[in-house]
Amino acid sequence: MSKFLIIDGNSLMYRAYFALPDLMNSEGMHTNAIYGFSMMLLKLLEEEKPDYIAIAFDKKASTFRHKEYSAYKGTRQSMPEELIEQVDILKDVINAFNIKTIEIEGFEADDIIGTVSKIASESGMDVLIVTGDRDALQLVSANVKVKICKKGITQMDEYDEKAVFEKYEVTPLQFIDLKGLMGDKSDNIPGVPNIGEKTAIKLVKEFGSIENLLMNTDKLKGKIKENVENNAELAVLSKRLATIERNVPIDIDLNEYAVKNYDVNKLTELFEKLEFSSLISDLKDDSRDTKDIKEWPVRDFTYVKNVLGKFDVLSLYPFIYDGKIKAVSFACGDGSFFVEIDDYDNFKLLNNDKLTLIGHDLKDFLVNISYCGIELNCKILDTAIMTYLLNPSESNYDISRVLKKYLKEDLQNIDDIVGKGRNKKSYDDIDKKLLVDYMCSAASNLSKLKDKLMSFIKEMEMEDLLKNVEIPLIEVLKSMEVYGFTLDKDVLRSISKEIDEKTDKIVKDIYDAAGYEFNINSTKQLSEFLFDKLNLPAIKKTKTGYSTDMEVLAELIPYNDIVGEIIEYRQLMKLKSTYIDGFIPIMDENNRVHSTFKQTVAATGRISSTEPNLQNIPVREEFGRRIRKAFVSSYEDGLIISADYSQIELRVLAHLSEDEKLIESFLNNEDIHLRTASEVFKVSKEEVTSEMRRRAKAVNFGIVYGISDYGLSKDLKISRKEAKEYIDNYFDRYKGVKNYIDSIVKFAKENGYVTTILNRRRYIPEINSKNFNQRSFGERMAMNTPIQGSAADIIKMSMVKVYNELKERGLKSRLILQVHDELIIDTHPDEVEIVKELLKSIMENIIKLKVPLVVDIGQGKNWYDAK
DNA sequence: TGACTCACG
DNA sequence: ACGTACGTGAGTCAG
Missing domain, CATH: 1.20.1060.10 (Taq DNA Polymerase; Chain T, domain 4)
Structure with a gap:
């Protein structure tokens, strides 16, 4: 937990002044208060190691207490001349310590401390108040402690709730009642005459508070009764005067009080002038110790520029808040540092084809800057995607989880720093120190993480998949997101x-x-x-x-x-x-919508689309299908061109299983469901009815999904027995498929995972479960994943190639969407033929399988017509 | 937030 | 005997 140290500047200054002999430098300037104050400060910083620090001072003005009681602090002597001359220099010293002071017109240091300690403790920090004044004990609570100077300038007592009670037998809040009764000479708080500390403690212990005491004066006797009854008003006023205000109207950003390194040069210069030679040597020793550990790694882009001259690999971790990149942390051979972003143009520094950028979910960042017109040509690596390849079934790939898993690094959860839901903090309210820590440790671990992940990826032979498909795909998806799909609002309105x-x-x-x-x-x-x-x-x-x-x-x-x-x-x-x-x-x-494509969500290797999901636009029902009329080209007279793989999953199955009949069907470019019907129902192709074909189609789907008689019977609304007959017939005719399915399930049971054509891997722990349902589920995944996943591999390869080809040829047409087996190109009217040829040749030849890949092309002024 | 329903391949 | 077809995302209700 963070620790906020708040010092009563006036109190400590006085304490130092009175506790030390009258020191002077050779110029005859009094220095004892500054010397003592500096000693105390150094000691506190070293011993308490606060994360935040502030020093409060009284502001010379009538305080609100004077308005109530003109004699308030009336007995106090004005500040001695020898101290006055030290005040401004002391503030210079504090400034050189890089510590902020707080002074507020009309309020005493006490009240500032009361308010700031309340704010800090409410925001979850531990607070330590340092003062010479016992009044502050009333501020003690579960996470607020008070340190009070005891003797000289170095001895202090620390009070928590327990210590207050042990010493004074009252709670911190009852301290106010105590003072209200006994008064305070130094503040000229009257109190009740003839009631001193002893009596006051006795009364507070017995009655709890002044209010309660005044209601029960009948229980008192003698002089005490008389005094209390005759001075009731005085007691109430005294209590009010003694109460430290905790709601001073100040607008305070706690982050500004984060502890920083002190300005060694400035401080040394001041101490030299003051002739504090012993402190100067302390200073140097300390600053050496703390410099490495407590360096505040906040830099600007000038620094980034220097770093880029020296390194060709840079790790980057952005902080994207409300859709804007507020800050970025970088890491390289020089360590890590944090940069706040005020101008996106600064990112152009990264535009260097010799540079490799390592990131975790880089697409987010690239999309964000791309919306501001910034495109980077540096090489990229993405540890989130690498982690996904190692195990695509994880529920998320948050950096903190990944670092914990692979590097055993504990990173604070970003939600704890920023807050979630209605507790989300405004950017300025975020604890800057925590954020900087979080981001710098994220960035500084990325390179190590990358090395570790890469060694596993090589072991699993997924390096090609990573470097030739998944990493290049980042830019493709980025481009699809940023470009968007143009909609015709009038069509939507009329529907x-x-x-x-x-x-x-x-x-x-x-x-x-x-x-x-x-x-x-x-x-x-x-x-x-x-x-x-x-x-x-x-x-x-x-x-x-x-x-x-x-x-x-x-x-x-x-x-x-x-x-x-x-x-x-x-x-x-x-x-x-x-x-x-x-x-x-x-x-x-x-009029465009911009989806977000997720590359690390689907366990099979597919990509997914969100906000909006463009992969589930209606097509099956005619009425819904009309929605597609609203999906148009962004070009005047442009076309939507759709290129979809025909039966890609069954072709993949033919390839993987090497089933003779299946291969033959595809080689002959047969109607695959018709052929299946003739096999399953044991009739000639001419005898196949439309109903038989429909059922055979369901059987083919079932095979791809990991067939079960139960599932098929439900889909076709037939008996399980009948479904089982279909399946038996199918396997009897397609023995290669049967063998493949048996062998893939066996492989999964023995190895715990299955793979795709490009060696994408999915673990299936369920496959050895003792629970029938779990195990069956695992078996179906083992059957389906290589098929669905290989199809995903293939279309991903095509996407990369289509994207690059359009780019290299300088075409205006853009790949804007992928729907698992279909690519959509927003096509410029001048490029229709070239795009169609390019799509067909790339997609059909992207990989050589044992059966041909066939691509059907459609075109139209909208997605509906492109079918 | 989880359950239900339904859109897609 | 068991009792789900594989993979996704979004809108709505109800607690």
Whole structure:
């Protein structure tokens, strides 16, 4: 926990002045207060090692207490001449220590200390108050301690709650009552006449507070009773005067009080003038010790420039806050340092093709600066992606987790520094020291992390995958994100209107049928309507009640016409909320939406798309498919060109399994589902009906997913027995596939993982589980991952090549989207033919498999027409 | 925040 | 006997 040291400057200055003999330098200047103060400061810094420090001073002005009691501090003598002449120099010394002072018009140091200690302790710091005044004991709490000068200038007593109670037998807050009763000569607080420390302690112990005492004076007797009763008002006033104000209206940024190295040169110069030779030698010793450890590694871009002249590998870790890069930490052979960002143009310094930038999630950073027009041509390496390759099933690749796992480095969690949700701090409120520490340790560990990860990657033979696919893909995805997909708002609006009209009618019908109004979006209320009101049969249960999903509703259609309307309502609401209401507000000034593509999320190696998800735009149903009419080219008269791999997963399966029949089918460019139907149903291809083909298609899907009779039976709504027959027939005809599936499951059981064509690896610990479900799940993953993952490998390779080819040829057309087996190019009208040729030749030839890869190209003025 | 539902390959 | 098809992301409700 951070420690905030706050010093009562006036109090310590007086203490030093009175405790030391009258020292003078050769110029005849009095120096004892400065000397003593400096001694105390050095000692405190060394012993307490605070993270933050501030020194409070009284401000010469009438304080609020004078307004209440004109005699307040009336007996105090004015400051002696010999001390006055030291004040300004002392403040120079403090300044050279790089310590900030706090003075506020109208308030005493006490009140500043009371307020600052409250703020600091409330923000979770430990506070240590140093003063010569016992009054401060009232500020002691669980995380506030007070150090009080005892004798001379070096001896101090430290008080926590327990120590206060042990010594004075009252709580810190009762200290105020104590002073209210006994008064204080030095502050001229009157108190109650004839009540001294002894009596005051007795009374506070017995009654708890002055207020309670005054309500119970009947329990007192003799002189004490008389005195208290006659001076009730005085007691209350005294208490108020003795109470340290803890809510002084100050606007304070605790970060500004982070401990910094003192300015050795300035301090030495001052001490020389003051002739504090012993302190000068202390100073030098200390500064050597602390310099390395406590160096405040905050630099600017001039420093970055110097570093870049010396090193060709640089680690970078940015702090992106509210979409802006607020700061960056760098690390290189010279150590690590932190730079606040005021001008993105400074990043142009990194534009150097000899430079290798190591980062963790570099795309975030590159996208961010790209929006400001800055493109870097340096080489890059990304430790997040490396970690993902080593194990793509992790739930996240936060830097703190990765460093802990691979380097056993403990890094504070960034959420603890910045805060989360409604506790998120404003940038200025973030503890700068923690942030700098966090970022510098992140950056300074990246290079070591990279080495470690690289050794594992080489061991697993994933170096090619990393260097030829995943790393180059960063720039491709960055470009896709920054470029965006252009939408036609009018198309969205007109579909929206159409949906509104339809749903208005449907909602009325449903309410009429129910006889009451309810929220159709609520599964709970909908199931009450369906299963209680209409008494329809509840087919499926969920954890929380009866299911109302599509499968259930479809079966309920024959029972009541309203069910059809409910289904339609659901579909329309989904379209409107997700694809229209969800998209319009995120369009930029050029009518584009910018998705974020995630490279480290899908365990199979696929990329995913978020905010918005452009990989699930409707296509299966005609009405929803019309949404795609809104996805247009950014160019006047430009086209959307779509290039999709035909049956890529089954082709991959043919390649991996080397199944003769499957290979033959693809070599002959057959209708694959038709062929499967003729095999499974043991008829000639001419005899295959559309229903048979539909079922065979489901069987093929099942094979890719890791087949089970249960899953197939559910999908086709046939008996498990029948499903099992299909599967048996399939495996009988496609023996190569059967062998492959058996062998991949066996491999996974023995090795604990499976791999793809490019050696991408996924661990499957579930495969040896004793739990049947877990184990079956593992087996299906073992079957599906090499297929889905290899397809992902292939299209990723194509993306890199298509992107580079468009770039090298200086074409205006852009790769803007990937949907697992499909690439979308926003095509300039002059480049339609070249783009189509380029796509087809690159994608079909990106890798040589045992079957050909076939790419279908579509084009149109929008995505709908590009099919 | 988790559960449900549904959009895609 | 067991009881899920593989991989994702987003909107909505309800507690």
